[in-house]
Amino acid sequence: MAALKDQWKEQRRQRQLELERRQRDVREVLDGFQQERQAMSAQLRSELSAFQQAVQEETQSFLADAYQKRLANAKVVADALQAYKANLHEQVAQFLSVTSAERSLMSQELFQALEAFHASLSASVADLRLALQQRMQEIQLEVQVLQADTQDMLVGFKEQRIQEQQRLLAELAAYVDGLRDDVHAYLSELELARVDRANQLWAMLQQSRDNRAVEMEALMTEFAEFRNYLQSYRQSLHNLVWGNGEASVEPQPPAVAPQRKVAAAPVRGFRPVRPVATAQPKVELPKAPRSIPPTPAAATPASELPNVVAPPKPEPPKVEPPKVEEFAPAPVILAEASSSIDSLEALSEAIPLPAVKTESVEETQPALRDPAQLEMDIFKYIQAINGARLTEIETALSINRFQAVDALRSLIKKGNVTQRDRIYLIPEEVNL
Numbered sequence: 001m002a003a004l005k006d007q008w009k010e011q012r013r014q015r016q017l018e019l020e021r022r023q024r025d026v027r028e029v030l031d032g033f034q035q036e037r038q039a040m041s042a043q044l045r046s047e048l049s050a051f052q053q054a055v056q057e058e059t060q061s062f063l064a065d066a067y068q069k070r071l072a073n074a075k076v077v078a079d080a081l082q083a084y085k086a087n088l089h090e091q092v093a094q095f096l097s098v099t100s101a102e103r104s105l106m107s108q109e110l111f112q113a114l115e116a117f118h119a120s121l122s123a124s125v126a127d128l129r130l131a132l133q134q135r136m137q138e139i140q141l142e143v144q145v146l147q148a149d150t151q152d153m154l155v156g157f158k159e160q161r162i163q164e165q166q167r168l169l170a171e172l173a174a175y176v177d178g179l180r181d182d183v184h185a186y187l188s189e190l191e192l193a194r195v196d197r198a199n200q201l202w203a204m205l206q207q208s209r210d211n212r213a214v215e216m217e218a219l220m221t222e223f224a225e226f227r228n229y230l231q232s233y234r235q236s237l238h239n240l241v242w243g244n245g246e247a248s249v250e251p252q253p254p255a256v257a258p259q260r261k262v263a264a265a266p267v268r269g270f271r272p273v274r275p276v277a278t279a280q281p282k283v284e285l286p287k288a289p290r291s292i293p294p295t296p297a298a299a300t301p302a303s304e305l306p307n308v309v310a311p312p313k314p315e316p317p318k319v320e321p322p323k324v325e326e327f328a329p330a331p332v333i334l335a336e337a338s339s340s341i342d343s344l345e346a347l348s349e350a351i352p353l354p355a356v357k358t359e360s361v362e363e364t365q366p367a368l369r370d371p372a373q374l375e376m377d378i379f380k381y382i383q384a385i386n387g388a389r390l391t392e393i394e395t396a397l398s399i400n401r402f403q404a405v406d407a408l409r410s411l412i413k414k415g416n417v418t419q420r421d422r423i424y425l426i427p428e429e430v431n432l
Contacts, residue, residue: 369399369403371406371407371410374397374399374403374407375407375410375411377397378393378397378404378407378408378411378417379411379416379417379426381393381396381397382417382424382425382426383426386425386426387423387424387425387426388423388424389422389423389424390404390405390408390422390424393408393424408424415427
């Protein structure tokens with residue numbers, strides 16, 4: 001172990017020596033490279049200095065030669081310019097003399113032409129004035145003739161208008177008389193139709209009242225049978241729980257008789273022929289009073305029902321009551337029947353028969369629509385007509401004021417619709 005350790009130490013010392021030797025070699029190589037680089041830089045600097053000196057000398061010599069050449073050329077150019085200036089001065093003087101002579105000649109000719117034109121123009125103006133005066137006299141004569149013709153025509157038109165007015169008054173009087181007779185006949189037919197309608201409606205209400213009475217008797221019979229069944233069931237349950245020494249037979253529920261539906265005969269209204277020339281006002285029937293729904297208080301109190309809860313007993317036998325399907329409690333049925341009869345009687349007393357309109361009028365209620373679909377319909381309608389008012393939206397989509405206001409408020413909150421001067425518009429960024 002010690003020999004290995006000494007060997008390892010020796011190898012480590014050799015490695016360190018080898019490392020130092022390599023470092024010395026690298027340092028010597030780097031020093032040599034540094035010296036060579038310095039020598040090359042000094043040589044390059046000297047060469048650049050010599051090249052710069054040579055370039056400066058060549059530039060100085062070139063500039064001196066160029067200056068001498070420019071001086072020689074300047075003298076030649078100055079002499080040429082002086083000669084051209086003298087020649088140009090002579091040419092301009094000659095041109096001006098010729099031009100002045102021509103201008104004086106042209107002015108004389110133009111003056112003579114203007115004098116001749118002025119003389120001819122004066123003669124033409126005199127002729128035109130004379131012709132204009134003659135034409136004005138002719139026009140005045142024509143105007144006088146036209147005024148006379150117009151007066152005659154106006155007198156004739158006035159007489160024709162008076163005759164036409166008298167004829168129209170006679171025709172209107174005859175038409176009013178005929179129209180009054182037609183209206184009286186139509187009102188008589190409406191009165192007969194109203195009486196017939198009242199009789200038919202009263203017969204229908206009487207038939208409905210009789211049908212309700214028959215159904216009430218049937219319901220009372222079923223209620224009595226059901227009450228007997230409950231009493232028998234209670235007695236059977238009591239005997240089964242407490243015992244009486246006898247075998248009890250479970251009662252069977254009474255059979256529920258199907259309710260008979262009596263269809264009311266349709267009421268046929270008399271429709272007279274309306275005159276074409278008249279426009280009668282529409283009279284709407286008032287709304288029928290809504291029947292009051294039966295309240296829980298109308299049912300039989302719980303104290304009147306038989307008590308079927310037995311006192312506690314250890315391990316009582318399990319007894320399941322028979323199932324009665326689709327059987328409404330009798331007190332509730334009685335309350336509904338009585339309320340329906342009362343509503344029919346109140347309807348027959350409260351509805352006034354109209355004097356003009358014979359057909360039954362239903363109050364139209366707006367159908368419930370999906371809010372999202374309603375908003376989409378309103379948005380498309382406003383976009384199609386490029387702006388709409390609230391009344392136009394209600395009329396076009398057949399909705400009421402509350403639905404329209406709610407949908408528009410939602411669209412305005414979302415930024416899809418804006419309001420300006422009571423007109424709802426689509427913003428430009430939404431259109432794009």
